[in-house]
Amino acid sequence: MYAAILQITYHTHSCITLSLIYYLGQWYENQSKSGNIDNSDMNNNNTNNNNVNDDTCEKLLEGIAEAKTTIDLFLNNRFEEAKNRLHMNTHSGMYQELSNSTILFIQGMATIEQENLESAKEQLKTTLKACQAKRRKAAISETFIKQTEKSRNTIYGLYTDEQAHAELCYAEGLLQLAFLSMLQDEKLTSLIKCSLKIRQCYKCYRICWRILKYRNWQNEISKSAFESGVHLGVGAFNLMISMLPRSVLKLLEFVGFSGDRQFGLEQLRLGAGMKDSLRGPLCALLLLAYDLYATHMLGDSVVSVSSEQPEHMKEARELLDYWSIIYPNSAIFLLLAGRLEEISGNLQKAIILFQRSINSQSDWIHYHHLCYWELIWCYALQADWQKAILYTEKLSLESRWSQASYRYMKAAFLLQSIEDRTAFDIKNHDGIIEKPQEVVDQLLTDIPNMVKRFGGRSLPIEKIALRKSSRYFAQNKRLTLPALELIFIWNGFKMIQSQPDAITAFIMICENKINELFQNRDTSETFYDDYCLALMLKGVCLRCRGQTFQAYMCFTEIIQSKRKLKMDTYLLPYCEMELCHLSYEEGEIDEAVKHLEKALSYKNYHLESRLHFRIHEMDTRLKENKRRLSTVTIHQEQQQSPTIKKAGSEYFLALPSIFSNNNNNNSDNKSISSFKSVDIPSNYSSSTSTSTSLTLPSSSLTKTTTTTTGVKGALSARNLSHSKNSSVETLSLTSDARRFFDEDDLDDDDETFIIDYTQDE
Numbered sequence: 001m002y003a004a005i006l007q008i009t010y011h012t013h014s015c016i017t018l019s020l021i022y023y024l025g026q027w028y029e030n031q032s033k034s035g036n037i038d039n040s041d042m043n044n045n046n047t048n049n050n051n052v053n054d055d056t057c058e059k060l061l062e063g064i065a066e067a068k069t070t071i072d073l074f075l076n077n078r079f080e081e082a083k084n085r086l087h088m089n090t091h092s093g094m095y096q097e098l099s100n101s102t103i104l105f106i107q108g109m110a111t112i113e114q115e116n117l118e119s120a121k122e123q124l125k126t127t128l129k130a131c132q133a134k135r136r137k138a139a140i141s142e143t144f145i146k147q148t149e150k151s152r153n154t155i156y157g158l159y160t161d162e163q164a165h166a167e168l169c170y171a172e173g174l175l176q177l178a179f180l181s182m183l184q185d186e187k188l189t190s191l192i193k194c195s196l197k198i199r200q201c202y203k204c205y206r207i208c209w210r211i212l213k214y215r216n217w218q219n220e221i222s223k224s225a226f227e228s229g230v231h232l233g234v235g236a237f238n239l240m241i242s243m244l245p246r247s248v249l250k251l252l253e254f255v256g257f258s259g260d261r262q263f264g265l266e267q268l269r270l271g272a273g274m275k276d277s278l279r280g281p282l283c284a285l286l287l288l289a290y291d292l293y294a295t296h297m298l299g300d301s302v303v304s305v306s307s308e309q310p311e312h313m314k315e316a317r318e319l320l321d322y323w324s325i326i327y328p329n330s331a332i333f334l335l336l337a338g339r340l341e342e343i344s345g346n347l348q349k350a351i352i353l354f355q356r357s358i359n360s361q362s363d364w365i366h367y368h369h370l371c372y373w374e375l376i377w378c379y380a381l382q383a384d385w386q387k388a389i390l391y392t393e394k395l396s397l398e399s400r401w402s403q404a405s406y407r408y409m410k411a412a413f414l415l416q417s418i419e420d421r422t423a424f425d426i427k428n429h430d431g432i433i434e435k436p437q438e439v440v441d442q443l444l445t446d447i448p449n450m451v452k453r454f455g456g457r458s459l460p461i462e463k464i465a466l467r468k469s470s471r472y473f474a475q476n477k478r479l480t481l482p483a484l485e486l487i488f489i490w491n492g493f494k495m496i497q498s499q500p501d502a503i504t505a506f507i508m509i510c511e512n513k514i515n516e517l518f519q520n521r522d523t524s525e526t527f528y529d530d531y532c533l534a535l536m537l538k539g540v541c542l543r544c545r546g547q548t549f550q551a552y553m554c555f556t557e558i559i560q561s562k563r564k565l566k567m568d569t570y571l572l573p574y575c576e577m578e579l580c581h582l583s584y585e586e587g588e589i590d591e592a593v594k595h596l597e598k599a600l601s602y603k604n605y606h607l608e609s610r611l612h613f614r615i616h617e618m619d620t621r622l623k624e625n626k627r628r629l630s631t632v633t634i635h636q637e638q639q640q641s642p643t644i645k646k647a648g649s650e651y652f653l654a655l656p657s658i659f660s661n662n663n664n665n666n667s668d669n670k671s672i673s674s675f676k677s678v679d680i681p682s683n684y685s686s687s688t689s690t691s692t693s694l695t696l697p698s699s700s701l702t703k704t705t706t707t708t709t710g711v712k713g714a715l716s717a718r719n720l721s722h723s724k725n726s727s728v729e730t731l732s733l734t735s736d737a738r739r740f741f742d743e744d745d746l747d748d749d750d751e752t753f754i755i756d757y758t759q760d761e
Contacts, residue, residue, distance in 0.1 A: 057219065060162050063095035064225045068278050070099045075281060075327045077361035079103075094134060097127040098169045105176045109183075110366040112400050117180060124177040131173060134166035156214040161222045164211050168229045171204035183454055202257060205233045228279035231271030236286055238264030243294065245612035246619065261620070265290070272319065284319050285332065291316040292339045297491060298617040309344070316340055331360045335370055345498040347378045354378070369399045376409070380487055381496050383505060385417040388483075404450040408465030411443040412482035420509070441477065444469040460607055464489070467606065471567065480530040481513055484537050489607065497544035504545070510538035528564040536571050539578065548582055555579050573602040573611055580618060593622060 066089060073082035086100040104120035136159055159167075178197035181190060208230045217223035241252060241259025249259075268290075271283030291312040309317075320337050327333055338353030354371045361367070372391045379387035389410055396406035414436050447469040451462050472479050484506060487493060496502045513534045521527050539554030555575040562572050576599035583592035600615055602608075 056160070056162050057222070059093060060095075060165060061219070061221055063093035064165075064221065064278055066093075067095040067099045070103075071278070071281060074103070075330045075332060077329060077331050077363070079361070079363040094127070094130045094166060094169050097123075097130045098173055101127045101173060101176065105180065107364070107366070108180065110364070110369070112183075117183065121177065121180050124173050124180065127173045128170060128177065131166045131170035134162055135170060136160075136163040136167070152210065152214050156211045157216065159211050159215055161217075161219060161226075164208070164215065164226055165222070167204055167211070168208050168226060168233070171201045171208065171233055172229070174198075174201040174204070199257075202237060205230070205237060209234055224274060224276070225278040228271045228274045228277035228283065231267045231274070232279045232283050232286065235264045235267030235271060235283070238267065239286075239290060240264075242620075243298065243613065243616070245609070245616045247612070249616075275322075281323065284323055285336075288316055288319055288336045291319075292336060292343065296343055296494070298613055299621070313340065313344070329360050331357045331367060334360060335374070338371075338374060342374060342378060343495050345496050347382060347496070347499075351375060351378050365398065369395060369401075372399075377487070377490065377492055377495075380413065380483060381492055381502065383420070383502075383509075385413045385420070385483065389413045389417075402452065402459055402462060404447045404452070404462045404465045405459065407443045407447055407450065408461075408468065409486060411440045411469075412479070412486055414440050414443075415479055416481070416483035419513075437477075440472075444472050460610055461489070464606060475524075475526055480517070480533050481510065481537060484509065485533065488537055488540055489610075493540050493544050500545060503541050507538060507541045507545070510534050510541065514538070526566065528561055529566055529568045532558045532561055532565060532571050533568055536575060539575075543578065543582065548586065552579065552582055555582075568606075569602075570605040570607050570611075573599045573605060573608075576602075577611060577614060577618070584618070584622070589622065589625060592618075596622065 066085075070082045070086060073079075073085070083100075083103055086096060086103065089096045101120065101123045104116070104123050108116040108120040174197050178194045178201065181197070182194045208226075212227055212230050217226075238259045239261060241249070241257055242261035242264060244252065244259075252258075265287070268283050268287045271277070272280060272287055274280045274283075295310075295312050316336075317340060320333060320340060324330075324333050324337065334353055334357035338350045338357060341347075341353060342350035354375050358368050358371050372395050375391045376388050376395075379385075379391070392406055392410040392413065396403060396410065399406070418436055418440075447465050451458055451466055468479060468482065493503070493506070514531065517524070517527060517531050517534065524530065535554050535558055539551045539558075542548075542554065543551035555578050558571055558575045562569075565571065576595045580592045580595035580599065583589075583595060596615060596618055599611065
């Protein structure tokens with residue numbers, strides 16, 4: 001009874017409180033509209049805030065200049081000098097605090113040493129306190145009153161330069177602290193706290209976005225630094241969220257996150273275009289990381305068999321050409337330049353650039369590990385297992401990121417060299433010569449004791465290492481093509497698909513292994529797992545060489561053997577994904593969708609999360625393709641008298657049914673849904689009457705050599721707007737349609753196609 005009374009009292013109190021807040025907000029809004037409230041004080045405050053105190057503004061500009069100097073030192077390989085400079089200016093401003101925190105954050109992430117992580121965490125807490133002290137406190141009326149365009153101008157105009165930058169720096173520091181906490185503590189409560197920090201950071205960037213939109217800035221340097229930071233934060237958030245798998249996206253959208261990839265990339269490009277701003281180089285670095293790493297891991301965005309480079313690689317080359325002039329010896333830009341050559345298939349050029357990056361600085365040895373990692377794959381893709389083992393050994397000795405992964409990689413390369421009869425004796429740390437097989441046994445024995453957990457989860461590659469090590473001993477110290485499997489997992493074969501000789505060498509390795517497996521078929525309990533793995537690797541190599549039919553046969557045979565697989569069940573969804581790519585490249589979109597849905601239907605297999613990222617990427621690509629090429633069938637009963645108009649040397653016909661009303665009472669908007677190809681008799685004569693016409697660039701439509709052809713191709717209804725002017729109606733391209741067409745086509749007025757139709761009066 002008492003509980004019921006308390007509950008009723010609680011709900012009654014809550015309702016009264018909310019009602020008071022609501023009516024207070026309504027009263028304030030009505031009074032503001034009627035002019036009974038004098039906003040002169042707010043306007044005066046706004047004016048005063050725009051004319052910031054000279055000392056505060058000067059201190060802020062000094063902090064921005066100091067942060068810019070730090071970034072320049074960092075990108076010029078003067079890491080220790082940048083670090084010492086920040087230590088000298090400790091507690092002198094929020095930008096100095098944030099710069100110091102960021103350097104310690106990078107150092108902690110590179111080393112994964114508890115001491116460095118704790119140091120970065122403490123510095124970030126100090127930074128957040130400094131920023132929090134200078135953030136603007138929102139008034140109650142701003143929280144509960146519905147914001148209009150006018151009120152937003154007033155509210156966000158109240159922010160001073162210092163308060164605006166404090167909001168931005170707070171968001172950046174909070175995001176770094178969330179990642180560090182997630183890396184250090186794998187408890188559920190810690191993960192929840194990290195999620196809340198990221199959510200708060202997301203809200204801070206939304207506030208910064210509105211400040212940039214509504215506030216009038218007096219100082220261009222301050223505005224430029226703030227604007228580049230907003231482009232960096234908003235772009236990074238949209239980009240990262242948009243790349244997550246569908247299942248994760250649904251959850252994030254439910255709690256208020258959203259991500260648009262094109263918008264995110266656009267923001268980063270705007271930031272990178274502000275080359276003299278504080279965060280311009282950082283926007284460029286993030287764009288390069290996306291173009292050179294994310295796109296490769298998520299799909300097949302590398303140089304094709306015909307050596308054609310996709311757009312994102314052209315963008316990366318342009319960015320590197322510019323920033324390499326400003327920072328010619330930068331270890332970071334040399335690494336990224338090497339990565340560009342690597343995914344382009346120019347492995348020797350890549351190796352030279354990675355070596356230059358290593359030799360360019362010696363302050364941060366841990367930065368060399370990124371270059372070692374890339375060098376491993378450069379040599380592995382050339383089947384130079386000895387050099388690959390050399391750099392794997394360096395990583396295992398110097399890096400603490402994933403000892404289990406490094407040991408398995410070294411064992412895999414050693415096993416492959418034994419099969420290729422290129423193995424060599426190895427000298428251990430005590431100077432004792434050991435046989436390759438003995439080294440492999442020892443490496444794989446130690447793996448179970450070296451598996452780590454980050455953010456409560458094990459790394460996917462460590463799970464593979466653990467599973468393969470136990471399988472190695474279970475099947476009489478034998479693994480099937482372990483080095484090639486690693487190359488496939490990291491999407492390495494796509495890097496060299498423009499190098500036919502290298503691909504052919506790997507195909508021969510696969511075929512030799514398949515022949516060997518068939519010879520020992522009766523004595524092997526895992527024949528089908530080993531055979532399907534070798535067949536899968538062969539199919540991937542065949543696809544890279546352009547032999548699509550043979551690749552299709554390999555993948556199909558694996559799927560037909562799915563009931564015989566005991567361990568490597570992950571091959572099935574990966575095969576479906578390869579078939580999806582094959583169908584997409586052949587233009588069979590419906591077939592590609594079917595294979596994509598089949599790949600998505602598999603559950604609980606190894607490397608599932610990695611494939612889900614690729615599935616999401618392909619799903620996005622298919623939806624974009626469908627959006628651009630969607631058409632509506634023209635019903636035969638809607639045929640009406642056509643009009644033919646000549647453009648250049650061809651005749652084109654369009655029917656009136658290509659237009660459909662959208663039932664909008666406020667405008668005469670219409671849209672194009674499809675075109676239909678119709679044969680026209682040679683003696684056909686056109687009539688003249690009121691017509692609707694569309695002028696399009698000649699290269700936007702498919703040309704033919706005959707004069708009895710129709711318009712081929714289709715435009716999405718949402719990409720064209722229709723306007724009416726007396727008896728003549730014209731169609732104009734919207735911004736989406738302009739992105740659909742090539743910019744050069746839109747500016748070309750020399751030759752156009754004109755589509756007319758006549759409606760019966």
